[in-house]
Amino acid sequence: MTYELYYWPTIQGRGEYVRLALEDAGADYVDAARRSNGTAKMMAMMNSRRGATPPFAPPFLKAGKLVIGQTANILLYLGARHGLAPKADAGRLWVHELQLTIADFVVEIHDTHHPLGPTLYYEDQRPAAKKRTTEFWDERVPKYLGYFENLIERNGPYVSGRRVTYVDLSLFQIVEGLRYAFPGRMKRFERKVPKVVALHDRVAARPNIAAYLASKRRIAFNEDGIFRHYKALDL
């Protein structure tokens, strides 16, 4: 079975957490919306009046007859099938819980440049974005990354123990993204979370991840995604 991933074709965004899992697993997949007419097909699948389970938004994954939406839900599905999550119920729920905490963090990262709402332009909410970003770095980054630092300290070298899971791949992406969006702030902050940084490096060195990052399949960061570099917000 070839998986079909549907996500906006020009950004990493939330689709990237799924791409990283598919790539690390060496799964057979196509990034369907990046093919010719792919975005139109994606929109048609969302807006179709047929079918009982239309996704609310990308990313979604077509796996045979299944269409699975919501990033963390897709990873719950893939993790079980590709050895990227524990098999026992307790471990499976724990890793999913951590992914949902990362999902909450991703919303807050997005809100740094869009505090007044997702359908307005950044340019129309700059002062609010500056305030939100200050609070984000003062309060939220230490809370979230401090939590994961502590988990690695307890359970390491990976977040949930000795084996890599999809959460570790996502945490790698968080570090990559914060470095891109806030290079100055992140550089100063990293010394507070050395184990998170070490985990990032360990994930980056995984052969399938390294090959992916060096390929054209990896879209570059840009100012349409979750992680956006605006000088005024970095300081």
Add this chain to the structure above:
Amino acid sequence: MTYELYYWPTIQGRGEYVRLALEDAGADYVDAARRSNGTAKMMAMMNSRRGATPPFAPPFLKAGKLVIGQTANILLYLGARHGLAPKADAGRLWVHELQLTIADFVVEIHDTHHPLGPTLYYEDQRPAAKKRTTEFWDERVPKYLGYFENLIERNGPYVSGRRVTYVDLSLFQIVEGLRYAFPGRMKRFERKVPKVVALHDRVAARPNIAAYLASKRRIAFNEDGIFRHYKALDL
């Protein structure tokens, strides 16, 4: 086994989605943080240096030896054990996907009064809250509730078909909360989503839910929770 739910004792908040599922299922549970010294015990469980799986934030559920965090994850667990979700993989993932979409909506509801960040006071972000609320009602409420209206139209009378799931209980809570926080706006909007409103009424009439709503176990809405009534935001 008696479940122990841990959540802030004076608000409905995210804990309410779990309470509604436990109540509808007639499950044996205690609202642990509302007991004497309960909040201190909750904080101790989160901050404990022992244990490999400390929750990031409330709510979390103690089920025997398991400690499960993240609202949607708790519902995934409870749904399977109490007939509040389909048994087959495909249906189970679909219902979880919908709950994650509701979780996204809940974040946006909270952001209407806290656009500049969760650790600042509402009073310090009123103009931004007003802008965010306008965008929320112009764009986001129609998108989210319109999506669920459409699902009920396809699959009804419940969101995923003929049987109630935890998603329906959560959608009931969304309607209740929007009515409390934005009575004027919601009154005008409801005619656009008659099936969502009918589903709300159907859930409210379920015997266990009706008994719960009339009991002291149901905490009243207030201005510390997700749904807050500020006249300036309702208009």
